[in-house]
Amino acid sequence: MSITVVIPTYNEAENMPKLLPAILQVPLPDMSILVVDDNSPDGTGTLVEEMEADYPGRITVHHRKGKLGLGTAYLEGYRIALGSGSDYILQMDADFSHPPENIPDLFAKLQEGFDLAVGSRYVPGGSVDVNWPLWRKSLSRFGSFYARTILGMNVRDLTGAFRLWRREALARIPLDRVVSVGYTFQVEMIYLAHKLGLKIGETPIYFADRKWGTSKMSFAIQVEAAIRTWQLLWRHRDL
Numbered sequence: 001m002s003i004t005v006v007i008p009t010y011n012e013a014e015n016m017p018k019l020l021p022a023i024l025q026v027p028l029p030d031m032s033i034l035v036v037d038d039n040s041p042d043g044t045g046t047l048v049e050e051m052e053a054d055y056p057g058r059i060t061v062h063h064r065k066g067k068l069g070l071g072t073a074y075l076e077g078y079r080i081a082l083g084s085g086s087d088y089i090l091q092m093d094a095d096f097s098h099p100p101e102n103i104p105d106l107f108a109k110l111q112e113g114f115d116l117a118v119g120s121r122y123v124p125g126g127s128v129d130v131n132w133p134l135w136r137k138s139l140s141r142f143g144s145f146y147a148r149t150i151l152g153m154n155v156r157d158l159t160g161a162f163r164l165w166r167r168e169a170l171a172r173i174p175l176d177r178v179v180s181v182g183y184t185f186q187v188e189m190i191y192l193a194h195k196l197g198l199k200i201g202e203t204p205i206y207f208a209d210r211k212w213g214t215s216k217m218s219f220a221i222q223v224e225a226a227i228r229t230w231q232l233l234w235r236h237r238d239l
Helices: 016-024 045-053 070-083 100-111 136-149 167-172 183-196 218-234
Strands: 003-009 031-037 059-063 088-091 117-122 162-164 201-202
Touching: 003 016, 016 031, 016 045, 016 100, 031 045, 031 070, 045 059, 045 218, 059 070, 059 183, 070 100, 070 167, 070 183, 088 100, 088 167, 100 117, 100 162, 100 201, 117 167, 136 183, 136 218, 162 167, 183 201, 183 218
Parallel strands: 003 031, 003 088, 031 059, 117 201
Antiparallel strands: 088 162, 117 162
């Protein structure tokens, strides 16, 4: 059994020395990390490259020429992981909002027969940062409710990026037709999984706000995602 953890990065140098060892300490066998770095000005890619020597065969960095978007970073990471023969592909953010200690919970979900396990903020037991103001909590919950209502899905958390794919399931996704680059990428991927009849399970997580670095999320990004969600209905109507 092998698991590849795909982590896209852009200016996450503060998090890498803390996050990567925490992931590798998770008690699951044969787990490696693939960092897909968009030529971070803060030297994230170079830092991870230096960490490779301390964790031979367990940490790899894939350098890209510039900031090409979250969606394309994940797609490149997926293809590399699938090409390496990994049995499972885990995706997660680089800012500690996805707790490494919940990785075994995602794996347990796949052992129940699901094709895709989602770390969910909105199932019983899940929650978001206690310090978020009420408006931010409401906006976060509404974003997922909005997407699942439009797309006709019963998954509670469509926008979260903490997901574990069974290899065979991810290989069924037609990655060449995925067009979303930013926030909508997560919605498009899980919608494709739904359209193809994959079994999607959710396990609760506590989604903490980042401790280090700067968030890339903005209100403008969320507005764009709201519009693009409608476009997914048309684009994938043939599936």
